[in-house]
Amino acid sequence: MSEIPNNLKYSKDHEWVNIEDNIATIGITLHAAESLGDIVYIDVSSLNQELKQFDKFGEIESVKAVSDLFVPVSGKIVEVNEELEGNPEYVNDDCYEKGWIIKVEISNLDDLTTLLNSSEYEKII
Amino acid sequence: MSKTIFYEQHLDNNAKMVDFAGWDMPINYPLGIIKESNIVRNSSGFFDVSHMGRVEIRGNGAESFIDKILPIDINSLKIGSAKYTLLINEKKEILDDLIIYRFTDYFLLIINASNTVEDINWMQSVKGKEVEINNITSETGMLAIQGPDVIKIFNSILNNAIEDLGRYKFKNILIENNDIFVARTGYTGEDGVEIIFKSEFGYKIWELLINNGVTPCGLGARDLLRIEAGLHLYGHEITKKSNPIDIGLKRLLESESSKYINNDYIHSENIKKGLFSMIGLVVTDRGIPREENEIYYKDSVIGKVTSGTHSSTLRRSIAIGIVKKDFNIINNTVRIKVRDKFLNATITKLPFYKRSKK
Numbered sequence: 001m002s003e004i005p006n007n008l009k010y011s012k013d014h015e016w017v018n019i020e021d022n023i024a025t026i027g028i029t030l031h032a033a034e035s036l037g038d039i040v041y042i043d044v045s046s047l048n049q050e051l052k053q054f055d056k057f058g059e060i061e062s063v064k065a066v067s068d069l070f071v072p073v074s075g076k077i078v079e080v081n082e083e084l085e086g087n088p089e090y091v092n093d094d095c096y097e098k099g100w101i102i103k104v105e106i107s108n109l110d111d112l113t114t115l116l117n118s119s120e121y122e123k124i125i
Numbered sequence: 126m127s128k129t130i131f132y133e134q135h136l137d138n139n140a141k142m143v144d145f146a147g148w149d150m151p152i153n154y155p156l157g158i159i160k161e162s163n164i165v166r167n168s169s170g171f172f173d174v175s176h177m178g179r180v181e182i183r184g185n186g187a188e189s190f191i192d193k194i195l196p197i198d199i200n201s202l203k204i205g206s207a208k209y210t211l212l213i214n215e216k217k218e219i220l221d222d223l224i225i226y227r228f229t230d231y232f233l234l235i236i237n238a239s240n241t242v243e244d245i246n247w248m249q250s251v252k253g254k255e256v257e258i259n260n261i262t263s264e265t266g267m268l269a270i271q272g273p274d275v276i277k278i279f280n281s282i283l284n285n286a287i288e289d290l291g292r293y294k295f296k297n298i299l300i301e302n303n304d305i306f307v308a309r310t311g312y313t314g315e316d317g318v319e320i321i322f323k324s325e326f327g328y329k330i331w332e333l334l335i336n337n338g339v340t341p342c343g344l345g346a347r348d349l350l351r352i353e354a355g356l357h358l359y360g361h362e363i364t365k366k367s368n369p370i371d372i373g374l375k376r377l378l379e380s381e382s383s384k385y386i387n388n389d390y391i392h393s394e395n396i397k398k399g400l401f402s403m404i405g406l407v408v409t410d411r412g413i414p415r416e417e418n419e420i421y422y423k424d425s426v427i428g429k430v431t432s433g434t435h436s437s438t439l440r441r442s443i444a445i446g447i448v449k450k451d452f453n454i455i456n457n458t459v460r461i462k463v464r465d466k467f468l469n470a471t472i473t474k475l476p477f478y479k480r481s482k483k
Contacts, residue, residue: 063413
């Protein structure tokens with residue numbers, strides 16, 4: 001069974017969200033990383049872009065597959081994990097820490113109510 | 126779905142299993158495709174390839190039957206040797222690519238899992254009375270053991286039993302009184318062997334390999350390695366309708382025998398012209414071209430991608446493609462349409478990777 005930290009929120013598209021004040025750190029879950037296999041490219045929208053909840057914010061590509069990334073909360077991209085350009089394997093090896101993908105300044109806190117908690121997420125995988 | 130004799134070992138090793146031509150096969154183990162590929166390039170790995178078809182051609186008519194159905198020069202195929210070749214039916218359709226091994230009084234064909242039934246049916250339909258076709262796939266197991274350390278490891282386990290075994294040669298050896306077929310062939314671009322044994326001996330071989338530090342690798346790594354080595358895969362680079370010349374396999378059409386059913390075809394002007402070329406593509410942008418992606422030169426489509434991956438050896442994405450012959454210009458830049466964007470790529474010679482010979 002994939003590890004699902006209970007301090008995070010989850011989307012049905014297999015992104016995780018960590019909320020600190022009004023900043024959401026976003027990545028993909030271990031379940032998603034394992035299904036994709038070895039990740040080689042992560043391409044995301046540019047800094048300061050405004051996104052609505054569940055808009056596509058990038059693509060993640062493994063040796064065998066490619067998948068769209070959807071932002072779990074509305075807001076502005078304030079940081080992109082640049083380490084991933086040279087080290088995409090961080091997402092496979094440590095998806096909840098070193099493998100975070102973007103940080104978003106949340107524009108609508110109500111979005112959080114539509115996300116899943118860890119036990120709800122566990123049920124859909 | 127069919128299971129090989131190593132199914133339990135795959136599950137015990139936490140493999141990710143996928144349907145491969147009706148077989149439940151490991152695409153990778155927890156190490157992942159990239160690490161598994163690197164192990165084969167740098168030391169030694171092994172693949173369960175028991176799903177591949179193993180067919181014996183026996184009987185007094187075996188030699189003339191082979192001469193009739195394959196484009197090889199049968200006189201150059203010595204006992205104890207193997208050849209890579211094509212099975213082409215009387216409609217000039219390529220049914221398969223395969224390796225033929227010549228024993229003292231019979232032949233062994235190793236064919237693709239996806240084509241096993243069709244190949245055997247066709248061979249049955251064109252064989253004479255004095256030819257026997259035995260499908261030994263289900264009673265045997267097969268492993269491909271590949272990497273620069275493999276020969277050394279085998280010789281140390283087996284008392285130098287394969288010290289004198291050249292490339293594309295094979296022999297039968299005994300391990301714990303079990304007869305094992307060992308061929309110095311492979312599909313990774315590395316040195317190594319492919320072995321066949323009775324099913325019931327499979328678990329012993331698996332343990333022997335693990336105990337000697339050889340790593341189990343999945344079919345995902347095998348595909349990546351064969352693309353780096355510029356090797357064809359049936360259903361991708363080779364299709365029923367392919368002209369062997371177009372896909373760089375002219376050298377396989379060596380038969381001069383009047384008995385060969387496609388003798389006229391392989392010596393015809395028509396086949397020799399060829400309209401396409403198989404090319405290597407090194408991608409200079411981020412992203413992986415996938416099968417069927419169109420290849421553009423300026424604004425025109427010049428061909429299609431047949432296989433694509435991310436090369437861990439080159440640290441770039443690479444692809445094999447088939448393009449109109451006139452556009453096969455080494456170092457030319459082309460564009461590959463991948464989903465909604467274009468990736469720039471440079472045409473290169475195949476293979477992408479060649480091992481250094483010691």
